[in-house]
Amino acid sequence: MKQTVTDILLQALVRAKEQGELKLETLPSIALETPKEKTHGDLATTLALTMAKSEGKPPRKIAEIIVKHLRDGGGLLEKTEIAGPGFINFFLKQDQWxxxxxxxxxxxxxxxxxxIGKGEKVQVEFVSANPTGPLHVGHGRGAAVGDALSNLLSSVGYDVQREFYINDAGRQIRLLAQSLHARYQQALGHDVPFPEDGYHGSYVEEIVRNFIKLHNKKFLKVPFDECAGAFGDFGKEAMLADIRIDLDAFGVRFDSWFSEKGLLSDGSVQKSIAELKERGHLYEQDGALWLKSTAFGDDKDRVVVKKDGGYTYLATDIAYHRNKLGRGFTSLVNIWGADHHGYIPRVQAVIQAFGHPKDSLHVLLVQLVSILRHGQPVPMSKRAGTFVTLRDVVQEVGSDAARYIFLTRRSDSHLDFDLDVAKEQSxxxxxxxxxxxxxxxxxxxxxxxxxxxxxxxxxxxxxxxxxxxxxxxxxxxxxxxxxxxxxxxxxxxxxxxxxxxxxxxxxxxxxxxxxxxxxxxxxxxxxxxxxxxxxxxxxxxxxxxxxxxxxxxx
RNA sequence: GCGCCCAUAGCUCAGCUGGAUAGAGCAACGGACUACGAAUCCGUAGGCCAGAGGUUCGAAUCCUCUUGGGCGCACCA
Structure with missing residues (x-):
């Protein structure tokens, strides 16, 4: 309908030009909008206003010329009128509606x-929580946004893949292993200290109980460094299973679970670095290997390989995004917590370093969620282990209410989630x-x-x-x-x-x-x-x- | 110190890539159940769009500055 009116307008412009009434050096883009005010018609255009300058005529005059040349072949329009400074308002025949x-x-x-997607491959990566603790409400919001966006994109013809990136390689997992190890020792009567910044949540003890059921006292005398892998893997699998349960209850399913660890073990990281080197985007300085990200708008260059030979987080992310690009997606969407916004220029630099346009990566930031009860904020502290989990919220208010409320705000604005309101039936x-x-x-x-x-x-x-x-x-x-x-x-x-x-x-x-x-x-x-x-x-x-x-x- | 995001009704937020008289919900006040679901509806009131400049026919929207908030600025992950 909109398109038809646009066409009618275009033809009018062409006719006006032929008769020398308009100069039309460049064909203007025709924007049609639906006016807020009903008396302004069903569709309106500011065409005459925008053309005023280049035509050197008052907008109302231009509007008159355009209207004079309108030919409504299909009998679409009830009437057309010029209003205000030069708006052209269209009233459509009722049949059209x-x-x-x-x-x-x-x-x-x-x-x-x-x-509109025409089968183009798009990937949406979201949640991607560290498997070191249960999902909290912030993850829930990310899940709701990511899932709804995926549904939306696939409904308009994109071939969408939903991916969960598992951060299972770094210090976090090691810390989880340490926390589990300490609780393991404690549970079996050894009074060992708990790691300074370890995971305090009660879920750690629960995992340990299951661990003990399986392994009993097998690791009691084993030094931590020799059993870190066993604890880490067990903990990770337990947490991932938990995360899947929560996501399932929330109605979110992923097509793909991608492991960071795999990038390290299959040589992807090395290969990616080699490729960037070849492309001339890496250099050595102070014993470390740097990505020249400033060439792509980042405000400083970033270290990829540390002086001690270890990889930074960026190194695995380079490999990860190279992998994504290699899978043939024309567009990548990453949904991140808003506190990662400083990371965007870096990753966009990576994308460009691999020769892809900057805008093939879209990062959507999801702001934090504050949970309210009786209008009062519920205090949350990750360190004290007192954050509200997604599971709690879904159990209390239901998946429908939670999902809907997560989607009632733009994702990058703060959200107050009032549990009482979410339960209210009004x-x-x-x-x-x-x-x-x-x-x-x-x-x-x-x-x-x-x-x-x-x-x-x-x-x-x-x-x-x-x-x-x-x-x-x-x-x-x-x-x-x-x-x-x-x-x-x-x-x-x-x-x-x-x-x-x-x-x-x-x-x-x-x-x-x-x-x-x-x-x-x-x-x-x-x-x-x-x-x-x-x-x-x-x-x-x-x-x-x-x-x-x-x-x-x- | 540098960078990003935000500031709209008492509260929580929309505002469609610059359009006509800035919109909802909640809260406040006043109304509507003898008919398909009152978990609903109608009305009233509420605004210097943080402030100051600028761009133009026209600014909540774009640019600059100021103020006030949030968050980032690791050879951490």
Missing amino acids: RQTLFDIENEGGQYGFPD RENPVYYVQYAHARLASLSREAESRNIKVPARDAVDVTLLELEEEQNIIKALAKYPEMIEEAALAYEPHRITYYLQDLAGLLHNYYFKHRVITEDAARTGAKLFLMKQVKTVIQGALKILGVNAPERM
Whole structure:
């Protein structure tokens, strides 16, 4: 619809040029928007305003010229008017709007998902928590955002892979091993000190209990350095199993679990470094090997191989991103905690050092989540082991509420997660507000069915009977859905879907409260049921992207 | 000290890559259940978009500075 109007405008411009009324040295890009104010029409363009300078004419004058040359072959437009300083407002014929109802009827769950990806391979890497402790709410937010984004991208035609990067190589795992070792000794009666910055959570003791069941006192007299691997591996596997359980309960599944350790053991790191050396992006200084990342906009160069011969974290990340690029993704999306933002220029430098454009990597930052109870923040400290886990939250408020609330903000803004609100079953809780709209519609169709009233088929419905203002509003909202989806996908902003849903649910509730759907008027009832059916389809599809259930009953 | 992000109603936040009179929810106040689900709806009030300059037909949006917050600045992971 938007495209058609754009075409009409373009043709008008061409005609105006032919008749010498406009200079049109460069063809302007035509931006159409939907005005907030209804009296400003259904679509509007600022074309005349933007052209004013290059044409050397007052914008209203230009608008008049354009409008004069408009030819609406398809009978799309009801009227066109010039307003304000030179806006051109288009009023569409009602049929145009109503057509969207048939579009939804025809396309069903596919409605609103244009194929913009065209099968391009995209990878979304998210959560990637260290397997040294349970997932906390911050990870949950990352999981919700990553999963919804993946759903969104794959719905618009991208071939999406979801990957979890396992940081299983470094000091963290060693620290976990030390913590386990200490608890192991303690559990078996040896009073050994607990490592200074070890993991204090009670889950460590639980892992140790399982360890003892398996190995008994086998490692009691073994020096730590000789059994670090055994403890580390056991701990890692236990934590990963735990993480999978939590993610599963949260409805998040990964296509791929990628181990950092593997990059070291299979020689990838060495190969990557060799390649960068060949490309001339590495140099030696002070006994260390540096990446010349400043060449790509980083504010300082970074060490890759330390003086002592050890690799930095960047070294494995170089290998990891080289590996990703080698898998043929045209676009990589990394979802990171916001505290890693300083790391972005470094990794983008890596991408470019391998000869890929900077923007083939998109880093989405996810801000921290503060948990509130009764409006008061719940204190969290990782050191003291008192952080709120994702498991706790999902158990308390449910997966739907948690996921939805995680997606009610832009990912890079702080989020206050109030447990009491999340459990509340009212308008204050956006999940219920939207789910209730869906359940209401389900209830409505049950009601219609019980009265033996059927939703009419597409060729048996008279949608011109949908004349009420509230019905128009709903239809327009439905027509805007594909646009919203496309924008959300291109901007990597799944939160837009929650806002859209709240808006649509609001329109539905408003309408539903004011007007009866099922009446004595059979034709009108049919048209309304048809409309309601399409609303339900859209709500259901949007919730599916978010990974939230669309209940038939609540 | 350098860099990144943020500042919008009392609170929590949207604001669609510069558009027309800045929007929701909560809280406050006042209303609506003899009909398909009141887990809902309607109304009122609430703003110098942190401040100051600039860019232009037009700025919450872009640029500069100031103030006030958050976070990064390792041969840690």
